[in-house]
Amino acid sequence: MNAPASVPPPAAPRASGFRTLHWVLIILAAFMVVAVVQAASVLMLAREARGLRQAVNVASDGALERKIELSVGPALLGLGRTVLQFVDDVPPEAHLALDAVRRGSVGIYTLKHSQTATQRVAMIRRSVAAMADRDWVQVVTVADGEDLVLIFVPRDLAEGDALEVCIAVSDGQEMVIASATVDAEPIQRLIALQHGELRDLVKL
Amino acid sequence: MKFKVRHLVAAASAAFLSLLPLHAESPGYVDFGHFDAEEGETFVQVDLNGALLKLAAAFARHEEPAVADLIGSLERVRVNVLGLGREGRESTRARVAALRTQLDGAGWTRVVTVQDGNDDVAVFIKQAAGDALHGVVVTVLSSDNEAVLVNVVGDIDLDQIAELGERLNIEPLRELNLREV
Numbered sequence: 577m578n579a580p581a582s583v584p585p586p587a588a589p590r591a592s593g594f595r596t597l598h599w600v601l602i603i604l605a606a607f608m609v610v611a612v613v614q615a616a617s618v619l620m621l622a623r624e625a626r627g628l629r630q631a632v633n634v635a636s637d638g639a640l641e642r643k644i645e646l647s648v649g650p651a652l653l654g655l656g657r658t659v660l661q662f663v664d665d666v667p668p669e670a671h672l673a674l675d676a677v678r679r680g681s682v683g684i685y686t687l688k689h690s691q692t693a694t695q696r697v698a699m700i701r702r703s704v705a706a707m708a709d710r711d712w713v714q715v716v717t718v719a720d721g722e723d724l725v726l727i728f729v730p731r732d733l734a735e736g737d738a739l740e741v742c743i744a745v746s747d748g749q750e751m752v753i754a755s756a757t758v759d760a761e762p763i764q765r766l767i768a769l770q771h772g773e774l775r776d777l778v779k780l
Numbered sequence: 781m782k783f784k785v786r787h788l789v790a791a792a793s794a795a796f797l798s799l800l801p802l803h804a805e806s807p808g809y810v811d812f813g814h815f816d817a818e819e820g821e822t823f824v825q826v827d828l829n830g831a832l833l834k835l836a837a838a839f840a841r842h843e844e845p846a847v848a849d850l851i852g853s854l855e856r857v858r859v860n861v862l863g864l865g866r867e868g869r870e871s872t873r874a875r876v877a878a879l880r881t882q883l884d885g886a887g888w889t890r891v892v893t894v895q896d897g898n899d900d901v902a903v904f905i906k907q908a909a910g911d912a913l914h915g916v917v918v919t920v921l922s923s924d925n926e927a928v929l930v931n932v933v934g935d936i937d938l939d940q941i942a943e944l945g946e947r948l949n950i951e952p953l954r955e956l957n958l959r960e961v
Contacts (some may be wrong), residue, residue, distance in 0.1 A: 597841040605864075619925065659953075693819040693820040694819055696817070696819075697816075697817045697818070697819050698821075700817050702814070713827070713924065714825065715826065715827055715828060715829075715832065716825070716826050717817070717823065717824065717826075718823070718824050719817050719822065719823040719824075720822050720824070721822075733829070733831045733832070734831055735830065735831045735835075737831070737833045741837060760835055760838060760839075764838055764839065764841070764842075765840065767839055767841075767842050767843070768842045
């Protein structure tokens with residue numbers, strides 16, 4: 577009945593410690609991956625804007641030279657809203673404006689060589705086709721001299737939806753491509769607020 | 781008997797489906813067809829649907845409630861401005877002429893006809909019950925070598941036409957008094 581003297585001590589606490597460290601490392605690694613992806617996505621255009629840029633670039637024989645590309649998503653905007661809560665004297669308009677934006681993406685490009693009339697027409701056609709493939713439709717198209725304006729919205733945009741919009745604007749020297757998703761309700765409140773203030777000023 | 785019922789159901793379904801396209805678009809809607817930008821010529825196309833117009837109305841509500849009501853009652857606004865270059869001039873003129881003929885024969889009323897030098901303007905309305913309109917079509921061939929086509933679709937009151945012209949910057953509608961017409 578005597579217990580053998582050479583029984584090894586239980587290893588359970590050591591294994592548990594290893595498991596905890598293991599999970600901490602996994603979580604840290606996951607956070608790092610998310611942080612890297614978030615950081616990288618800040619410097620990339622959103623999907624729709626990327627598609628529009630690609631179409632324009634092909635039609636212009638690769639004339640787009642990137643100056644800057646920036647994107648802000650819900651995480652960064654949420655962080656901005658949180659930070660803004662702790663800052664004094666921020667006008668309510670700024671809060672409402674930030675509330676309105678869900679995500680935004682903008683790219684600014686230089687056109688390396690001037691575009692021919694044929695290329696400008698090709699830009700319109702390719703852009704319309706590329707966006708149609710993504711189920712977006714053109715709501716505004718303007719081609720006047722070297723000026724070009726293209727505005728697209730989702731085909732199935734319904735009343736009450738957040739407004740998604742994708743635009744390309746060029747003056748022949750530079751091109752801006754942007755996309756954004758905004759909530760209409762905070763913008764309406766913003767307009768109401770400004771209108772209320774204007775009325776107060778008139779009363780004074 | 782079973783056979784007949786099946787045929788009746790099929791015929792009723794076919795009749796129903798054949799009616800669908802008629803109701804898919806409002807009676808005030810006119811399909812201008814597809815226009816392509818022509819090399820070196822001005823090209824403008826604006827095509828606003830109901831959701832965008834409702835949004836615009838909501839934005840205008842606090843500033844100008846009457847304008848918001850007007851915009852909110854619209855279903856669709858389409859504007860095409862086409863520079864008439866040498867190549868497309870005749871075909872565009874022919875398309876505008878064909879469109880006018882089509883409207884004349886499709887229950888639209890031509891309320892304005894202006895031919896002054898090289899300016900050629902025709903305005904059509906599609907009347908609904910009472911003082912309401914289903915839609916307005918403006919066709920212009922201007923001396924500036926431009927063709928302008930406008931289709932405003934919605935529940936439009938006769939008295940709102942001039943306001944509509946003012947707000948949407950459609951010159952031929954600005955001084956139009958349909959009560960006198």
